[in-house]
Amino acid sequence: MDLDTRLTEAAPARRLPLDGPDSPAAVRLYQQITAEPPSARRSRRRRLAVPALIGVAAAAVAAAVALALVPGSPARHGGSQGGGATLAAWSVIKEKHGLLRVTIRELRDPVGLRQALREAGVPANVRFLNHNFTPTTSTRDLPKGCLNPRMSNEANAKLQGKIMPMNPLPLGGVAVNIRPSAIRHGIGLYVKAWAASPGTRSGAYLSLQIDLVQATPQCTG
Amino acid sequence: MAGADLDRDQAELRFRELYRANFRPVQGYAVNRLGAADDVPDVVAEVFTIAWRRLADVPPPPADRFWLYGTARRVIARRYRSASRLRNLLGRLAAERYPMQLPPAGAIDPVTEHMLAALAELKATDREALLLVHWEQLSYAEAAQVLGCSANAVGIRVHKAKARMRALLGEEPGGGRRVAVIGPNGATDGS
Numbered sequence: 001m002d003l004d005t006r007l008t009e010a011a012p013a014r015r016l017p018l019d020g021p022d023s024p025a026a027v028r029l030y031q032q033i034t035a036e037p038p039s040a041r042r043s044r045r046r047r048l049a050v051p052a053l054i055g056v057a058a059a060a061v062a063a064a065v066a067l068a069l070v071p072g073s074p075a076r077h078g079g080s081q082g083g084g085a086t087l088a089a090w091s092v093i094k095e096k097h098g099l100l101r102v103t104i105r106e107l108r109d110p111v112g113l114r115q116a117l118r119e120a121g122v123p124a125n126v127r128f129l130n131h132n133f134t135p136t137t138s139t140r141d142l143p144k145g146c147l148n149p150r151m152s153n154e155a156n157a158k159l160q161g162k163i164m165p166m167n168p169l170p171l172g173g174v175a176v177n178i179r180p181s182a183i184r185h186g187i188g189l190y191v192k193a194w195a196a197s198p199g200t201r202s203g204a205y206l207s208l209q210i211d212l213v214q215a216t217p218q219c220t221g
Numbered sequence: 222m223a224g225a226d227l228d229r230d231q232a233e234l235r236f237r238e239l240y241r242a243n244f245r246p247v248q249g250y251a252v253n254r255l256g257a258a259d260d261v262p263d264v265v266a267e268v269f270t271i272a273w274r275r276l277a278d279v280p281p282p283p284a285d286r287f288w289l290y291g292t293a294r295r296v297i298a299r300r301y302r303s304a305s306r307l308r309n310l311l312g313r314l315a316a317e318r319y320p321m322q323l324p325p326a327g328a329i330d331p332v333t334e335h336m337l338a339a340l341a342e343l344k345a346t347d348r349e350a351l352l353l354v355h356w357e358q359l360s361y362a363e364a365a366q367v368l369g370c371s372a373n374a375v376g377i378r379v380h381k382a383k384a385r386m387r388a389l390l391g392e393e394p395g396g397g398r399r400v401a402v403i404g405p406n407g408a409t410d411g412s
Contacts, residue, residue: 003383003390003392004355006336007336007351007355007356007386008356009333010333010336010337010340011352012252012256013248013249013252013253018245018248018249018252019244019245019248021241021244021245025262026240026244029262029265029266030237030240030269032266033236033266033269033270034233034236036273036274037229038228038229038232038233038236038273038276
């Protein structure tokens, strides 16, 4: 067999089944991407927020969800603190089937969000960062003494999927579904939110990363 | 407002066509560069997110696919540089050699394994040209659009890459050293 043929046959994609554009994952991704308004301007460079995905990489122990938030666009549901045309900085809304829908619109009042989550049965800590942040699976970004639950990465990823299901797709801002009943005893959530544009506290490209952590005083307080 | 809605509809229509026509090729590109790595879906997501946000910059078919490949190439390079920095593993070397993560031993046949190991030894720019031509089945002119160079430069890179491959695989008289396959535990299998 000549080199050209062997080269062609060595392509990894020839041995792996690829998803089509109609697969559930592809459809979900399409919906997530187009939930954001398109850019009308030509631009050579633009700061990019991490795409909207829940990461379940083999080495990952963190779930990263990041969605663009359109300044001034209404969420599909009113905020818990909102009134009239003003939307709350964040909202925790009980949906059907035991789901909570958490939406963040502005990086204000993390303590209030933490309290609202706890009242809804989610042991959580919430940090709103003042700086841009690259989602990471490193535990260095957790507080000292705060650890991930002791389980394999695969089990962690599976549990993330149960606690934070993507169906129904959480639209309308930086939003995530949380199923409190799926959170096992001793496990909590560590929520980090930040704005990709330095100096802003709301508007474009708010992002969110949620880690599963041990529900200890160091992690969830 | 109606104008804005119309623009949005047109943008979505265009993006839908782009997405449907290129989802599988972009996924294939990511798999070809990363193997069965778990971050393939993340790379695909990031590429199409960039395409949506920069839809006005995306050329019409068939060049849109080359634009997406070029974007995927940069996304993968950036992600792996970041990962290297974050995890402080192999630093710059890892970033430069990202495309050739070897699958676990036994997952592929020995011939392919040696082929992949030899590819990992190539200079990054030569390897990318070679792979675009042989794995993505692009012409030199098309690969040139992905790499932002001339078709002639692609031809030269492919030629150099093949010559080096033959040497590494011991297919030339007096060819260079053979390739050592690095196993999962760092064990080397010199051949």
